[in-house]
Amino acid sequence: MTARRTPLRVLVAVLAVLLAVVLPQAFPAVARAADTGHDVVTWAASADRLGEGVADRGYRLVVRTSVGGADLRIRLTNAFGDRPVTFDSVYAGVQQEGATLVRGSNRRLSFGGAHFVTIPAGGTASSDALPGRLSAATDLVVSLHSPDAGGPASGHGMAMQTSYLAQGDHAAEESGDPWSATTGSWFYLDSVSVRANAATGAVVALGDSITDGWQSTADLDRRWPDYLARRLQRADTEVKGVANGGISGNKVLADGAGQSALNRLQRDVLSQPGVRTVFLFEGVNDIKAHTGVTAQDMIAGYREIVRRAHAAGKCVVGATVAPFEGWSEWDPAAESVRQDVNTFIRSSGEFDAVTDFDRILRSPYDPERILPFFDGGDHLHPNDKGMQAMADAVDLTALDCT
Structure with missing residues (x-):
């Protein structure tokens, strides 16, 4: 009897873990069927032309949230581009100091279930929701990389905030070491929203x-x-x-x-x-x-x-x-x-x-x-x-x- 009960307990435990992990991602409509909240913008910066885009460049952009909530989404912009631009690596984390992130906070964002997105000229793209809560007054860091950027870049010129640049794709890295250059502009990032009370x-x-x-x-x-x-x-x-x-x-x-x-x-x-x-x-x-x-x-x-x-x-x-x-x-x-x-x-x-x-x-x-x-x-x-x-x-x- 003991030999037969042990696998059953293990099976139940494994099933519980799988349900907890898979349901929110695989069945978002089911998971939120009773949710009466809605998305609310927590940060935004109006887009304009920002000179020429640079291929294989990474951007580590520091912004501050206003309202807290769950299920963070970002919106990227190519509003003033004259050609499509692809982002193949987009992450969101929390600033520790400078370009260094709080350990374990950097998480990959997806777009329609994919880890990349191509935005047409004049367009924008919103990410999928990132599960978890984000507090108000958080120094949020969005790191992104484009392999093919060129032509007019879109973003916000006068950020009054230091952000960081790197050549190559270092978006997943929490260390600030690769991000040796600074910028006073927010490139390609248009807004951030969270899910809050209705x-x-x-x-x-x-x-x-x-x-x-x-x-x-x-x-x-x-x-x-x-x-x-x-x-x-x-x-x-x-x-x-x-x-x-x-x-x-x-x-x-x-x-x-x-x-x-x-x-x-x-x-x-x-x-x-x-x-x-x-x-x-x-x-x-x-x-x-x-x-x-x-x-x-x-x-x-x-x-x-x-x-x-x-x-x-x-x-x-x-x-x-x-x-x-x-x-x-x-x-x-x-x-x-x-x-x-x-x-x-x-x-x-x-x-x-x-x-x-x-x-x-x-x-x-x-x-x-x-x-x-x-x-x-x-x-x-x-x-x-x-x-x-x-x-x-x-x-x-x-x-x-x-």
């Missing part, structure tokens, strides 16, 4: 270099959306995810430094999962460019963004354009447009809520200038203190109009 939502900050974080301290996550993410994590609110949709030099109406806010709204904002609110803080680059843009032109652009966001079921928070006298392109005519635009944002009632960044940042003694305490030095971009003051000015309850 009530959890995200906000995307659609903006320019101020939102992108210029003049904040690099590698310390002191952009105003970063401060906002920290506030949301501590707050009793369902909006927890924060995606940064800023591009330095970006305009509402015209392409140039990235596609205009109007032209990139769908890709950079509305297509991100779990987005509940669009936070629109943009316009100074249109106004100071001296191209004949009027306040009515700007208002028409804002109205179109609001219309499209509302049609997609999103809230829209409008932020007033901050002061910039002292910047080389300031003049009284541009200031007049700014004042008219801000009057519309404050009083039109077309936004679901308004955050008055102009009031927060301006000097009480010279309201056309940034308060010196908040000035990053160029009279346009706030410093770390100014970034924090902006985030502190956001009414967190206004980020959810549902």
Whole structure:
């Protein structure tokens, strides 16, 4: 009898292990049939052209999550490529220091069950879900390698974050030794999402270099959306995810430094999962460019963004354009447009809520200038203190109009 019972116990134990390991991967629909959660963006950076792609190059990209959850997914972009690009090795891990990862944290991502993906010119690709939980405020590291990259590379130019480069495929390695070169850009990585509670939502900050974080301290996550993410994590609110949709030099109406806010709204904002609110803080680059843009032109652009966001079921928070006298392109005519635009944002009632960044940042003694305490030095971009003051000015309850 003893000889017959032992194999049965072993069989049951082996079967239990196999079910625990295989079911979540082989039968995701069954495993999640009762799951009422949904994907929510936890990090994003708007894409633009980043020079020429380099074949057989690896990228170790450091990003910081905003909302925690399970089943991490990433989205890769070839939005500005003129040919397909293949990624044959893509991993996600946790930063220990520099390019070195926490031991045992680096795990391979798949795409449609395969360990490689080819993205057509102009396209994006989302990974399969990676089982396991990812905490908020994690220094996530996405390592990827392309054997054939060429032509225009896509990604985010001004990361304000150090990432790492290597020649050859070292994506699986947790050691930082092969990653001897650094970069201040995020190549090919478009966004990261997690599966969170069904009530959890995200906000995307659609903006320019101020939102992108210029003049904040690099590698310390002191952009105003970063401060906002920290506030949301501590707050009793369902909006927890924060995606940064800023591009330095970006305009509402015209392409140039990235596609205009109007032209990139769908890709950079509305297509991100779990987005509940669009936070629109943009316009100074249109106004100071001296191209004949009027306040009515700007208002028409804002109205179109609001219309499209509302049609997609999103809230829209409008932020007033901050002061910039002292910047080389300031003049009284541009200031007049700014004042008219801000009057519309404050009083039109077309936004679901308004955050008055102009009031927060301006000097009480010279309201056309940034308060010196908040000035990053160029009279346009706030410093770390100014970034924090902006985030502190956001009414967190206004980020959810549902």
